Amino acid sequence: MEVKTSLLDNMIGVGDMVLLEPLSEDSFLENLKKRFDHSEIYTYIGSVVISMNPYRSLPIYTPDKVEEYRNRNFYELSPHIYALADEAYRSLRDQDKDQCILITGESGAGKTEASKLVMSYVAAVCGKGQEVNKVKEQLLQSNPVLEAFGNAKTVRNDNSSRFGKYMDIEFDFKGDPLGGVISNYLLEKSRVVKQPRGERNFHVFYQLLSGASDDTLKKLRLHRDVSKYNYLSLDSAVVSGLDDAANFRTVRNAMQIVGFMEDEVQSVLQLVAAVLKLGNIEFKPESRCNGTDESRIKDKNDLKEMCELLGIEQSVLERAFSYRTVEAKLEKVSTTLNVAQAYYARDALAKNLYSRLFTWLVTRINESIKAQTKTRHKVMGVLDIYGFEIFEDNSFEQFIINYCNEKLQQIFIELTLREEQEEYVREGIEWTNIEYFNNAVICDLIENNKNGILAMLDEECLRPGTVTDETFLDKLNTVCAEHQHFESRLSKNSKFLTDHSLPHNCFRIQHYAGKVLYRVEGFMDKNNDLLYRDLSQAMYKANHSLIKQLFPEGNPAKVNLKRPPTAGFQFRASVSTLMKNLQTKNPNYIRCIKPNDKKAPHIFTESLIRHQVRYLGLMENVRVRRAGYAFRQTYEPCLERYKMLCKRTWPHWRGRAREGVEVLMADLQVPAEEFSYGRSKIFIRNPRTLFFLEERRRQCLQDLATLIQKIYRGWKCRSHFLLLKKSQIVVAAWYRRYAQQKKYQRIKSATTVVQSYARGWQARKLLRELKYQKRCEEAATTIAAYWHGTQARMELRRLKQEARSKHAVTVIWAYWQGTKVRREYRKFFRAHAGKKIYDFTIQRIMQKYFLGLRNNLPSMSPIDKNWPARTYLFLDGAHAELRRIFHLWRCKKYRSQFTEERKAVYEEKLEASEIFKDKKALYPSSVSQPFKGDYLEISKNPKYQKLNNAVDEKVLLADVVNKINRANGKGTARIFLPTKKSVVLADQKTGQVKASVPLPDLTSVSVSTQSDGFFALKLKEGSASAVKGDFLLSSEHLIEIITKLHRIGATATDREQLSIDISDEFLVQFKQDKVCVKFVQGAPKNGNSVSCKRKNNRLLEVSVPATA
């Protein structure tokens, strides 16, 4: 649970000056001192933060502190700059209100530190991410760069900002930073050429000389020795606690992070070096013939080096230091410069060079840090501007600065009152008019366009004729004498009031924060801010892009005879823009106070602080804030804080918070005029009332603490007592139990002893009785046993005797019966017993035969010829029959495995067997040869493609046969192709069809009985095919060819079956002749080959080798 705290808790003094009672300057300072002594450097005036410079590092800016203040209400924790930063950031992020943080205070009061703290807090609490972190880093790193070029050691502050700075940080809708814009105001450029005693020039000069490498210094033509440069003060070149060399590295690094290119950094350093060189240029007078003095450069070495650095032609710059050209309309007049004028020109150039460089730096940083997106941004502006300055000798700068503060005070009053008024309207509280001093009249005195001091100054600067600071004062005396806030010796004199504290060359303005005396000397000069045109033109001619950029008015093509706007005019314009900008934003104020002049911790110089409290108008602040109601608080925290003061609201109020507060106030009888009920807040008019409530609360808290203590102590004692009581009961119970257990055990053991004796005695008595009884029983039993034994043995003898008699009778009876039966059945035995024995024997033999056969059956192969041997002759027939049946059965089994193709093959083989078996000697050798059919692979062989196409039908067989020539009996190779319809003979080589015989024309086929392959195809007489006669052919696959032809004939329905003649002599019709073909057994000389020879015209003899 989050602990709700309040600013009012553990307060040292009062955390909010609005609650100061009584309110006076003394009590104000006393409160500040009390807090300062306790290291409480922040105090509020309402929502304004007063910050005292501690001049030491306090442990209040740690990341833990950031977390502590993050997302907490402003008045919830003790005053801190983080509370203000958090309030501003949350209001920007959550309520979409643009914010500005206005930090004021005198030099060394801690404004720049405060602005950095605000920026670092916002950076710590806003979003994270690579891009966001880069933006944050660039925004934060712009500070070291600007501080190096714009800050200097002064007597009041070792790191005094010598320019005003306003930085707009831009955020997106999520509150992540997008970028920023920096505006700078009035750099104290006079410091470049001259510094008061004990002060230094801008940091960058010293940083460059001590931090740059030898190489860099050589390139910039610089020496490390500070004493070599006129523009650098020597007495305070080294500041304790300031490490210029390390800072130079920081600045270089920061420039890199911000996005400066290396050549840009070099250009900037060149310009810085050029300013130093410029300071070393010295002049000497030289008399001219017309009697006037003319200046001459003493030693041209520095000028030369500077010109080399900036790329300027030496003679051009030399001339610009010697002459001044005044252009008026069409005229150009050149006058020589005397030594004083030359020095003036040199210093003016150095100041301008440096201040323009500074403005360029700001512009360049802006370019880098500007937000990239074009969406609407939320803006938080941080203004770190010089505070009110009252010195002994106040000049133009103080006048300008104080004018700016006057404007800021005005906007403060306006916005504070406006805010107050808006809150009253929002809360429905009646608005009571607030009396306060409005400084608009002072602003008007300074900035009025017609007769304001700045307008007068401009008028005087532009007026032709002799114009001096004195003529300007005269003008003021005439125009502003009547003004109630303007005083001068003359205006007082006119009122017959002599004021010796007012010198003649001064005027005094009564600012809201006090009277300031201004010396008019230098006003005109500083306002004019004159740089001779010759010098700006010389600069423009430089061969250095940055210098060229800085002096655009030196461009001869753009000669502008109009005077440039005066410094006062420019400042007034930029202040006016700033004010307009601030008015659109929600203001947050940080008022910085410097506690002492020694830059030392723990020293509280009252007079100095009183002075600052006055000119910062802090009392005014408090009064404005307290004019209506001093304190306001929303109902919920108010009820939470004071509810213990009323019985009805304590400890819980169930209704609405406002009603609870009303009940509370009524119960406490707070006078009605002391407070008002707003819509969401209660407004308390007087701090007294708040302190009354706080005091009552404190007392009540004490009472409550006592009550809580009382109840707690009572509860603690009671609990202790109850615990003791409970413990005592437990202890007593345990003890009683223990004692009873002991007693019981004693009684129990005694009882056991007595019992054991009694039982022993009883047992022994019983044992004796039992033993006696047992002996009696044993005696009786023994007697009975002997008696029964005697009886039993007698009975046994009798029974044995009886059984022996019975058995003898049975045996005798059996023998007698046997004799009787044998005698009776002897005559039937031979007729039946022989047949039965025979049947039984036969049955036994059969059984043995079948079982033997079953166990010795041959394999399932149809060609297996094995069969068990016959065992009995009388079973011969059955044995053969069983062999046949078994063979048929296994053939059937074998056949049933056949596919259709195999079946067809076997059918062909079967048919071949029917045709040729035992008729032709060739047949047995063909049995083992498979019928392949297409021996030529005619459909696949590309050689026979044509032939294959010529035959329409399916080719049943393709083989090469020999066609026997009847003239000489020699054979010619022919392809033999029988189909279902015809028989084709074709040339073996060409595949050309030689003859095609339709099957119906084929009547018979003749073959020999021998083992030759000759066959004759006989054709139907008179058919077209028969013209050339029959064919006598021979083939190695004769059996297959004839079987196939026969099968075709068997399946054909449209013709007769092909007849097959098997004889060793047959006739063949060759054209007209019939020739007899005769087969003879060949002589051995012919070897194994079949030969065919023509014997005569009518006989062809085929000699076949004899078969074994």
Ligand SMILES: Nc1ncnc2c1ncn2[C@@H]1O[C@H](COP(=O)(O)OP(=O)(O)OP(=O)(O)O)[C@@H](O)[C@H]1O
């Ligand atoms: N909150 C702080 N904690 C510790 N030291 C501080 C704090 N604020 C300021 N200082 C010290 O005071 C010195 C001056 O502060 P800073 O430069 O912020 O003053 P300034 O108001 O900006 O002065 P100027 O108007 O001259 O620029 C710092 O260098 C630092 O040493």
Ligand SMILES: [Mg+2]
């Ligand atoms: Mg500063």
